[in-house]
Every structure is written in C-alpha cells, then in structure tokens.
Amino acid sequence: MDSAKPEALNLELNFSEQFGETASQTEQTAALAAVAVTSDDNERSASLLAMALGGDGDDVWEGTDAPEYYSGGLGNDDLDGEGGNDSLYGNSGNDTLDGGDGDDYLSGYTGMDSIEGDSGDDTIYGGGGADSLEGDEGNDLISGGTGNDSIEGDEGNDSLYGNSGHDSVEGGDGDDYISGYTGNDTLVGGAGDDMIVGGSGNDEIITNSGDDTVYGGSDDDFINAFSGNNLLNGGTGDDTISGGDGDDSIYGNSGDDVLDGRGGADYMSGYSGDDVLRAGGGDTLSGGSGADSFLFEIVYADSTSVITDFEAGVDDIQFYGDEYTVYQGDALSQAVQVGDDVVITRQVYDAFEGAGATLELILEDTQLDDLSSSDFMDGLFYY
Known part of the structure; x- marks a missing residue:
C-alpha cells in the first residue's frame, strides 16, 4: 500500500494557459504542497495546495484545510480531502473518496466506488461500476454513470441522476430533482417538494412529504405518493399510480393503468387504454x-x-x-x-x-x- 501525506516540494507546473507563469522545476515527484503562482500585474493568482498522483498500488491520502488535487491511479485507493474545495479522482480500482468540507469535485471513474461529498455543494460522478454515492450536506449534483448505483442526496436541494443501470436513488431532505434515466430504477423523493423522472424502464417511484411532481416515463411504472398535493403522471406503459392523503392530480396517459386516489379530493385521468x-x-x-x-x-x-x-x-x-x-x-x-x-x-x-x-x-x-x-x-x- 502506498501512503502519502503531501509535503512541501518544488515541482514544475505550467500555468501559462490561465496565468502566463511557470514555476521552476527541481525534481520530479508525485505530491505538492503550498505552491502559489501570481501574475506579473498581481491581479490574478492561483494557489495549488497538495497535489498527488497515485501509482499502481492502494494509495491512502489525507488532505488538509487547503484545496487538494488527488488522483489515485491504479489500485483500491482511499482519498480524503478534509477541508477546502478539493478535486479527487479514484480512477481504476474500487476506491473510497471523501470530500470533507468545501465544494468538492469527486470522480470514481471505473470500479465499485464509495464516494461521500460531506458538507458543501459537491459534484460527484460514479463512472463505471456499481457505486455508492452520497452527497450529505449542501446542494449536490450526483451522477451514477454506468452500473447499478446507490445514490443518496441527503440534505440540501440536490440534482441526482442514476443514468444507465438499475439504480436506487433517494433525495433526502430538500427540494430535489431525481432522474433514473435508463434501467429499472427505484427513486425515492424524501422530504421537500421534489421532481422525479423515471425515464425508460420499469421504475418504482415513491414520494414522501412535500408537494411532488412525478413523471414515470416509458414502460410499466409503479408510483406511490404519501402526503402532499402531488402531480403524478405515469407516461407510457401500463402504470400503477397511488395518490396520498392530499389533493392529488393523477394521469395515467397511454396504456392500461390503475389509478388510486386514496385520501383527499383528487383528480384522476386515465387518458387512453x-x-x-x-x-x-x-x-x-x-x-x-x-x-x-x-x-x-x-x-x-x-x-x-x-x-x-x-x-x-x-x-x-x-x-x-x-x-x-x-x-x-x-x-x-x-x-x-x-x-x-x-x-x-x-x-x-x-x-x-x-x-x-x-x-x-x-x-x-x-x-x-x-x-x-x-x-x-x-x-x-x-x-
């Protein structure tokens, strides 16, 4: 296992594209800390703190309160950004990424990865493999990529995309946007006023509290609402749609649908079929x-x-x-x-x-x- 805690190093970094400056090179290395590059007119500057590029082994890297750029390379890596706005890339292998505080960018790439954004407004990409992705606090954007992924937005107003595969996506608190895209997905709204789109595949969609908007998409979907005044649309296919305790608007659209208003003063339309x-x-x-x-x-x-x-x-x-x-x-x-x-x-x-x-x-x-x-x-x- 390769373990690295970045130390202060001298390393050539070319910032000419954005800053028109090049730092001096004294040795080739895999980690960098506390390097600052400032333009000649002192109007633009960039600080790069803790840069690490992994090799073939299983790397364990823990960051600081500064921004880090960690790329795990091959192997099953454990990358922890701690504080700061970090960029963590697991690359190959079954990696564990934790962004910590700050607005982080986390990418698992290939493998069965476990990624947690922690606090801050994070961007998380699972990539290939069956990944476990959690945004935690903040308004997060999470995309599962390929594979059968488990995605949880947790707190905040999150945008969650299962993409391809049979995914499980849960919004948690906040007003979330949830998309299953392709595959037979399980999509759960949680608290808040959520918008949920099943996409293609036989999806199971569940709303909880809040006034939610649901579109099942194509194929045969199961939609179950609880409290709130919800707008539920099955889309194409033979759908089963149940309203909740509130005053719901339920549309079966095409297909032979089963619509159940349950409590409240509901409007139901079967449309065709x-x-x-x-x-x-x-x-x-x-x-x-x-x-x-x-x-x-x-x-x-x-x-x-x-x-x-x-x-x-x-x-x-x-x-x-x-x-x-x-x-x-x-x-x-x-x-x-x-x-x-x-x-x-x-x-x-x-x-x-x-x-x-x-x-x-x-x-x-x-x-x-x-x-x-x-x-x-x-x-x-x-x-």
Whole structure:
C-alpha cells in the first residue's frame, strides 16, 4: 500500500494557459504542497495546495484545510480531502473518496466506488461500476454513470441522476430533482417538494412529504405518493399510480393503468387504454378512451364524486366495501336525471360498527335512459 501525506516540494507546473507563469522545476515527484503562482500585474493568482498522483498500488491520502488535487491511479485507493474545495479522482480500482468540507469535485471513474461529498455543494460522478454515492450536506449534483448505483442526496436541494443501470436513488431532505434515466430504477423523493423522472424502464417511484411532481416515463411504472398535493403522471406503459392523503392530480396517459386516489379530493385521468380508477370519495374522475372501470370504496363518510366522461355500455361502475357493508337498493334504482347529468345517491351501512354514510355520484353529460343494470356492480373488497 502506498501512503502519502503531501509535503512541501518544488515541482514544475505550467500555468501559462490561465496565468502566463511557470514555476521552476527541481525534481520530479508525485505530491505538492503550498505552491502559489501570481501574475506579473498581481491581479490574478492561483494557489495549488497538495497535489498527488497515485501509482499502481492502494494509495491512502489525507488532505488538509487547503484545496487538494488527488488522483489515485491504479489500485483500491482511499482519498480524503478534509477541508477546502478539493478535486479527487479514484480512477481504476474500487476506491473510497471523501470530500470533507468545501465544494468538492469527486470522480470514481471505473470500479465499485464509495464516494461521500460531506458538507458543501459537491459534484460527484460514479463512472463505471456499481457505486455508492452520497452527497450529505449542501446542494449536490450526483451522477451514477454506468452500473447499478446507490445514490443518496441527503440534505440540501440536490440534482441526482442514476443514468444507465438499475439504480436506487433517494433525495433526502430538500427540494430535489431525481432522474433514473435508463434501467429499472427505484427513486425515492424524501422530504421537500421534489421532481422525479423515471425515464425508460420499469421504475418504482415513491414520494414522501412535500408537494411532488412525478413523471414515470416509458414502460410499466409503479408510483406511490404519501402526503402532499402531488402531480403524478405515469407516461407510457401500463402504470400503477397511488395518490396520498392530499389533493392529488393523477394521469395515467397511454396504456392500461390503475389509478388510486386514496385520501383527499383528487383528480384522476386515465387518458387512453382500459384503465381502472379507484376513488376514496370526493374525487373527480375521467377515464378517457377505452373501456374503463370506476371503483368507489365505501369509507362510511358522506362524499360526492364526479365522473366526467362515463360511457354507458362500455365503462362500468363498482361500489365495494367489506362483508359488513349493507347497500340500500341498487345503484340504478337510486339514479335520477338532473339537467344534463345523472345523480346517483346511495345509502350504505356498516353492520359491524353501526355507522352509515351517504355516497353521491354525478355522471356528467349522461342520460339516465342510456344506463342499465350491467353498468353497475356491488362487491366486496378490491385488490
């Protein structure tokens, strides 16, 4: 193992491109500390503190509070920048890089690397291999590169890119931008108002607190939101999308999608395809083209839901509860024409809890004469 703590050395460095100066050379070496180059007019200066270029072995380098440039070379290297705005390159091998304090640039290149930015606004590139990348504090930019990477932004407003491979990306605190790009990725928003883009592949996308924006992209995605008022768009493919406790806007887009509003007053649109839209009460549903199923869960709370485009004889409406749910009459017998709309009012009762509720469903721009009993179903449970 090669271990180096940079000492003060004299080394030729050509800064002519930016500073028009060249320092004198006295010996060839791999490390440099405390060299300053200043232009003739004293208006521009550069300080390069601690430069180290690794060889074939496993290098261990620890920096100082000054800026460092470390390049590990071959081998499994351990590079720690400590303080300052550092540039650390693992290069070949399975490397461990820690930027420490400051705004650092960290690159693993090839191999299965472990990289942590620590505090500061860091830029991290995993490169090839299955890398573990963590931004920690600050507003970080992290790109996994190729391979199946694990990426965590942690604190701050981070920009996280899985790129190719089957990646796991978690935003943590802050308002983050998360992109899976290609591959079957797992993307988690964390706290804050996040924007998450799945890209291609069958992605699993999970939001937590905050008002999040999600676009699944192509292929068959699973999107699950928790709290917050979220905008969820499945993109192409057969997607499964669940809203949270807030007032969500959910779009299936193309494909045969399953949309579940859960809590809150949600808007759901299946768009094209044969979609399933599941409402918890107080929701507005639009099936779009295709043979769609509208499901209404009995939650024993008074509510009014709206279907904007029900097509009799093509779509169907299902009410479901559990084995203790008692319906008063069938749905069609409790439907009336009100202007251009059909209003269905259903009384339901929980025989176990002794609780009841009134469910109102409005079918916009629908004629009662076009409806039949085959358009409705009462059932137990839905999975």
